[in-house]
Amino acid sequence: MKIEWVRVLGVGLFSFLLLGVIFFYQNGKYYDGKLRVVFCDVGQGDAVFIRTAEGVDILVDGGPDSKVLGCLSSHMPFWDRDLELVFLTHPDSDHSTGLVDVLKRYKVKTLSLSQDVNMDTLVGTEIERIIKEKKIKMQSLVMGDSFNTGDGVRIKTFWPGQGSVLGVNSGDDNNLSLVEGVFYKDFSLLLTGDVEAEILDQILADFENLDVLKVPHHGSKTAFSDKTFLRVKPGIAVISAGKNNRYHHPSGQILSILQEHGIDYKRTDLDGEVEIITDGHNIKYQKSNYSPELKSKEIKN
Template sequence: MKIEKILLKLATTFFIFLLLWGVFYWQSQEEKGKLVVNFFDVGQGDAILIKTPNNQKILIDGGPDNGVLAKLGRSLPFYDKEIDLVILSHPHTDHLIGLIEVLKRYKVKKILGTGVMHTTPEYLVWLEEINGQKIPLEIAIRGQSFDFGGETKLEILYPLENLAGQSVDDLNNTSIVSKLTFKNNSFLFVGDAEFPIEEKLIASDADLKANVLKIGHHGSKNATSENFLEKVDPQNAVISVGANNKFGHPSGRVTNRLKREGVEILRTDEMGDIKFLGDGNNFVKAY
């Protein structure tokens, strides 16, 4: 009986292994040579996983808890524990918490942040983990560009100046704004940026035009102005937001504005995870 149980256990384990391998093989074939952008449903927060055509991984924010770990586990092969670049858009907990555990579970090659002063316990733990592992930390500033090969690059559009060590009243408006392009596919990620950053970006003459816009501050009424929307001119707008959240996000003003401009609205509270696959010209969307 003992031998039979052992054999059954081994057979079950082998079957599960084959099933997992098959799932990830199919996924890798579907994504091969494409730009993949996953907007994870992490509740009231942000977490975005990017896989480049050359299979580099970029994680922008980590959500309000450790739920991002399960999302990464379903999006990456179980043996793949490396992330090339982690970006913390700003140190609010709904963007930060999940990243702390990511640093402990994955080999992170580089971190991009603003370096603003913030003294919450969670942020201090984040900094201690970076220092303890000696992970290279780069301060975001406009003009930086990360080249991932194959005509794929990530450009930093904001902050306009080095914010390292600065004390600020509104962390939302220190958010890193970045633009990802792969040939003719483009995404604009704005963190929790609100009207003041939008105005600065317009005045800076940055190239804001993008196919997909990650809506600022979860669809707050204080973000996504008409002028900014005209400059970006997106076909799709992703709102990362928690169901029935206490803030009333997204604002009806924002969703109505998007509808008037003919922009397709995709919400994580309604659709769950939202995935884009780009071949450099066209997109396929999956929910």
């Protein structure tokens, strides 16, 4: 009997020590004073996870299915089930479907949407039901809205504007996508939903420098033109697309433009998950899932 108690005590002590090691490892990893941006590998869709220097968790879109849950669990401490901010750029299923499981499994504080978004879809209706059931705060954003996370990160809405915009097909949900800029010290990131070249060109007119660009609409041929980067070009472009997808994204035309302008780019269909890590002055980026590669890049002011 005494031996049995000693064995139980030993197992309990070992488990306690193991949990302590995991806790301190994850605490050091996730609270290291750096901003992390993960372009999740969710197939043909978009999901971007952001964790700020002091652990504010943000998700932009949820992809086409539940794969986003694996991305979140890989990049959040095991004890953290809170998402302070979730953005839905627009309600297309390849951006919205995964949010159903996210809203069910995580404690989401605020869901932000485009002011002009139409949620009259099966997925949209389910999202609205969960929001009401869990009493999640919902807010509509328009151009010029901005807020701070409290640890130096600022998020600003660059699109859409108030009401209809002349020269833009406002009946197209893609062109009503939320476009969000994320800023941390000298670092800048632009998340573009599925907007087309004419809108991206307008937005980039407000930038002097841009470190990371999420290429709009999975790299479709309407994402940008050969004139888009004449004034400002990103240090890194990331394309979120599914391997061997039926749309043949990214377009060869888009890849050619990136190459012509000397813009380094990563693709989730080839590279898997793409993670950007920055202290606000230097950038490291790595391909998380397949051939691991870590590079350092100085931000050019």
